[in-house]
Amino acid sequence: MIDVRNLVVRLGSPPQAVVKRVSFSVETGGSYGLVGESGCGKSTVLRAISGLNPDYRGEIEIGGKVLSPVRPKEFYRSVQMVFQDPYGSLHPRKTIGAQLLEPLRNQRLPRSREAVFEALTSVGLNPELRYRFPHQLSGGQRQRVAIARALILEPQVLLLDEPTSALDVSVQAEILNLLNELREKRGLTYLLVSHDLAVIAHMCDRVGVMQAGQIVEEVEADRLRAGTLEHPYSRLLLEASQQYGGSTEEPLTMNGAA
Amino acid sequence: MTAPLIEAANLEVGFGGGKIKAVRSVSFTLGREKLGIVGESGSGKSTVGRAIMRLLPPTARVVADRLRFQEIDLLTASNRDMVHVRGRRIGLILQDPKYSLNPVMRVGEQIAETYLQHYPAAGGKAAARARVLEMLNAVKIRDPERVARLYPHEISGGMGQRVMIAMMLIAEPEVMIADEPTSALDVTVRLEVLSLLDELVTRRNLGLILISHDLNLVRRFCDRVIIMYAGRIVETLAASQLGEARHPYTRGLLASLPSIDHKVSRLPTLKRDPSWIDAVETNS
Numbered sequence A: 001m002i003d004v005r006n007l008v009v010r011l012g013s014p015p016q017a018v019v020k021r022v023s024f025s026v027e028t029g030g031s032y033g034l035v036g037e038s039g040c041g042k043s044t045v046l047r048a049i050s051g052l053n054p055d056y057r058g059e060i061e062i063g064g065k066v067l068s069p070v071r072p073k074e075f076y077r078s079v080q081m082v083f084q085d086p087y088g089s090l091h092p093r094k095t096i097g098a099q100l101l102e103p104l105r106n107q108r109l110p111r112s113r114e115a116v117f118e119a120l121t122s123v124g125l126n127p128e129l130r131y132r133f134p135h136q137l138s139g140g141q142r143q144r145v146a147i148a149r150a151l152i153l154e155p156q157v158l159l160l161d162e163p164t165s166a167l168d169v170s171v172q173a174e175i176l177n178l179l180n181e182l183r184e185k186r187g188l189t190y191l192l193v194s195h196d197l198a199v200i201a202h203m204c205d206r207v208g209v210m211q212a213g214q215i216v217e218e219v220e221a222d223r224l225r226a227g228t229l230e231h232p233y234s235r236l237l238l239e240a241s242q243q244y245g246g247s248t249e250e251p252l253t254m255n256g257a258a
Numbered sequence B: 001m002t003a004p005l006i007e008a009a010n011l012e013v014g015f016g017g018g019k020i021k022a023v024r025s026v027s028f029t030l031g032r033e034k035l036g037i038v039g040e041s042g043s044g045k046s047t048v049g050r051a052i053m054r055l056l057p058p059t060a061r062v063v064a065d066r067l068r069f070q071e072i073d074l075l076t077a078s079n080r081d082m083v084h085v086r087g088r089r090i091g092l093i094l095q096d097p098k099y100s101l102n103p104v105m106r107v108g109e110q111i112a113e114t115y116l117q118h119y120p121a122a123g124g125k126a127a128a129r130a131r132v133l134e135m136l137n138a139v140k141i142r143d144p145e146r147v148a149r150l151y152p153h154e155i156s157g158g159m160g161q162r163v164m165i166a167m168m169l170i171a172e173p174e175v176m177i178a179d180e181p182t183s184a185l186d187v188t189v190r191l192e193v194l195s196l197l198d199e200l201v202t203r204r205n206l207g208l209i210l211i212s213h214d215l216n217l218v219r220r221f222c223d224r225v226i227i228m229y230a231g232r233i234v235e236t237l238a239a240s241q242l243g244e245a246r247h248p249y250t251r252g253l254l255a256s257l258p259s260i261d262h263k264v265s266r267l268p269t270l271k272r273d274p275s276w277i278d279a280v281e282t283n284s
């Protein structure tokens, strides 16, 4: 469903390669996780796929078609993205209800009150929130509005950038269950960025570990669970995560702390 | 025990003409310690932090029996007093870091500006610049020189959070309120940034309020934890005792965590019960 070949993205002045020959593919109905150090280029990969940054080299293919760097409107019918920073992706002066209807209007699809109700309820929000503006919501509520807006078009591919990092675990569990259900029922395809390896292990079939703009290791999620990773950086990441989420009651050992 | 740094008694915050009760009779004190606040999305955590900083919108209704920071009554302090408190004496990291940065100013300049504002006599621009790079380095930004020159939209999510932390730390406040300061950081960087905060709290004898939904983080990083549900404090525990929490909400939270090594098909979710709102607080 998603095929990325030799993706190179150069940004800044002077331009520097932020993503360096990244290739991976996700089958239809599959779920692929991207993990790696902060600033290694994960969001940049997602932004290139979603058409937000047409200035890339390499090939991006979705549903068997190589995409032109500038995406036609219909593209967003089938591919939607949830941004890492929900505040930035919501319009500050439009109500939540209006923003949820916007994708439907852009695609000239029928808009209804029911659609808004359903979208909000599916992410555990009270439909009453549709009259509010983004700044009148809590961080996690905004994040869920962003997820609801991506789902309202019933896309085939979802690009999810840290979709639950602003959510408490109980709401996170509900959203992850919802995403898994949708994938099962509608055969959606996911590309998921998260720094939480437990979330990745729970949601994904395959995982790409990125470091400094490159995928340094790609494994089945089973290997992540079994803890048999090979690249030194992946092992470091996994060990740190295991220690972090570990059940021991000892305080975290923090290098540098006196 | 020494006098608390922050003291709140029966704090209430309402929005929409009182229709939305975001915070209800919340009482706590902060000493020279690391105090965690956890709780469901929308339970009022950020609102508590904003009330202390007096950063709520004018439409918010704030009442309390007491809301103090050291010698300052936060309910009656003038706006001029608050300008001196905010940033300089109480540092705040907002939940949406990039949103709270000025979009048309390079991040390095913004941090330098904060420094010069609070330390006008500390050696001017050159000193500020050196201090900025030092701070960016301290929060584990690789290549601080490059990142200092970038605009907010050019930095990654995790860099944004660390820029905010650097901006808070550069003013050397007495109390830090950090609202989800590390949610966008991978575990290794997160631990390094936390150890920096930890060291500051200990070395300078500060108070830190850490608002987070990350149970592993508060359990192992904080001294005490407040658990909020629907605007109320439902439980206050020593962080090490979080595993023995009694409130059904807290116990449900602990069960909802996914794990790296065993796969479950569905994560357990909470069955919220209206009676939880009125459940009595169990103090430890």
Ligand SMILES: Nc1ncnc2c1ncn2[C@@H]1O[C@H](COP(=O)(O)OP(=O)(O)OP(=O)(O)O)[C@@H](O)[C@H]1O
Residues within 6 Å of the ligand: A011, A012, A013, A018, A036, A037, A038, A039, A040, A041, A042, A043, A044, A045, A084, B150, B153, B154, B155, B156, B157, B158, B159, B184
């Ligand atoms: N417009 C831009 N101009 C210059 N550099 C940029 C721009 N956008 C991103 N970068 C740089 O590209 C690198 C990768 O950023 P990206 O947002 O993809 O990281 P990330 O892996 O998503 O990190 P995080 O986990 O912190 O969100 C960073 O060093 C960032 O500073």
Ligand SMILES: Nc1ncnc2c1ncn2[C@@H]1O[C@H](COP(=O)(O)OP(=O)(O)OP(=O)(O)O)[C@@H](O)[C@H]1O
Residues within 6 Å of the ligand: A135, A136, A137, A138, A139, A140, A141, A166, A167, A168, B015, B016, B020, B022, B039, B040, B041, B042, B043, B044, B045, B046, B047, B048, B057, B095, B213
């Ligand atoms: N300006 C406002 N107008 C109306 N309601 C508001 C406003 N700001 C916050 N609220 C509501 O107050 C409640 C508490 O919000 P708050 O931001 O404190 O939650 P939180 O515990 O920080 O949640 P999260 O973990 O999602 O960030 C929420 O239900 C929110 O919708």
Ligand SMILES: [Mg+2]
Residues within 6 Å of the ligand: A042, A043, A044, A084, A161, B156, B157, B158
């Ligand atoms: Mg990112």
Ligand SMILES: [Mg+2]
Residues within 6 Å of the ligand: A138, A139, A140, B045, B046, B047, B095, B179
């Ligand atoms: Mg909040």
